[in-house]
Amino acid sequence: CGKWVVMVTAQTPMNMSVIKYWGKRDETLILPVNDSISITLDPDHLCTTTTVAVSPTFDRDRMWLNGKEISLSGGRYQNCLREIRSRATDVEDDENGIKIAEKDWEKLHLHIASYNNFPTAAGLASSAAGFACLVFALAKLMNLKEDRSKLSTIARQGSGSACRSLHGGFVKWIMGKDEDGKDSLAVQLADEEHWDDLVIIIAVVSSRQKETSSSTGMRETVETSLLLKHRAKEVVPKRIPQMEEAIKNRDFASFAQLTCAESNQFHAVCLDTSPPIFYMNDTSRRIISIVENWNRYEGTPQVAYTFDAGPNAVLFARNRKTAILLLQRLLFYFPPDSFFGLNSYIVGDKSILK
Ligand code: PMV
Numbered sequence: 001c002g003k004w005v006v007m008v009t010a011q012t013p014m015n016m017s018v019i020k021y022w023g024k025r026d027e028t029l030i031l032p033v034n035d036s037i038s039i040t041l042d043p044d045h046l047c048t049t050t051t052v053a054v055s056p057t058f059d060r061d062r063m064w065l066n067g068k069e070i071s072l073s074g075g076r077y078q079n080c081l082r083e084i085r086s087r088a089t090d091v092e093d094d095e096n097g098i099k100i101a102e103k104d105w106e107k108l109h110l111h112i113a114s115y116n117n118f119p120t121a122a123g124l125a126s127s128a129a130g131f132a133c134l135v136f137a138l139a140k141l142m143n144l145k146e147d148r149s150k151l152s153t154i155a156r157q158g159s160g161s162a163c164r165s166l167h168g169g170f171v172k173w174i175m176g177k178d179e180d181g182k183d184s185l186a187v188q189l190a191d192e193e194h195w196d197d198l199v200i201i202i203a204v205v206s207s208r209q210k211e212t213s214s215s216t217g218m219r220e221t222v223e224t225s226l227l228l229k230h231r232a233k234e235v236v237p238k239r240i241p242q243m244e245e246a247i248k249n250r251d252f253a254s255f256a257q258l259t260c261a262e263s264n265q266f267h268a269v270c271l272d273t274s275p276p277i278f279y280m281n282d283t284s285r286r287i288i289s290i291v292e293n294w295n296r297y298e299g300t301p302q303v304a305y306t307f308d309a310g311p312n313a314v315l316f317a318r319n320r321k322t323a324i325l326l327l328q329r330l331l332f333y334f335p336p337d338s339f340f341g342l343n344s345y346i347v348g349d350k351s352i353l354k
Pocket of ligand 1: 016017019020021022036127128159160161162214215308309
């Protein structure tokens, strides 16, 4: 009767980079100037849930983000939708008597509803989880045969860092060499279970939207920063194998040293941009000092920090005991009702709160 609807729901966590992606060599295809490495977080806390639906009764593609309708006319959405539609295959749902042939996908329209359970555009990689989830859900709906790494080349065209959220655990985005971007994809380095001791705590310093979007910031950095050129050519190619080794051996001292150095160089590159970009604030810098002093006092790293394009701190504690101490320290230095109080804490491991 032509009144059917087929729906798929997917859930994708955000990822947090420990070797940073900053700077594109191709803005349309979203090809980076260096490789990057990230950790995909626990899906229970920071994730996007997306439902995609198709029906012959829909007259155009529409999308709602956190309950509000948004435009799909932007190049990034259009690129993802086009790439996915071109790979769609036959879908047969015998139980409900629904059959969608490969050629029908070009004519059928989609409704997409997406929800983030964390602040959107506040340096918590909401677009990463968002585009990864959109691509994954649509790939299921349209019966794509591509594996996750292949799908990551599509998510990458929505938001660069999104390609890394297609995998769980520890993930590397290989920058690739091809001009068409086919080899710029994400691969899993180690799965979710690999480093069980590591606890991730996010200190939400501010949930306000960032002032400089990462696209604008990256463009200005690529155009003006000499430090970025040095970083992409000399620094990151050395740090990538070191980080892979640290992850493989669960070597927290090396992991922490590299993670903090990467965060600091990323923000130095922002400062080296004209006009300079400031993503961290006084609270962010206070957190850095607390962690640095603690690590120096202990003689070996206990906690690592990283900050993306926003003031929120992502902290990695070497184990659960350290994570509890870290939470205690944060509450001591930033009492909830003080001027410097943090908004909230998100603990990437439920068991620590028991
Ligand atoms: O959100 P994107 O894909 O435009 O880029 C954000 C890049 C950082 O989050 C700042 C760093 C990274 O490696 O994820």
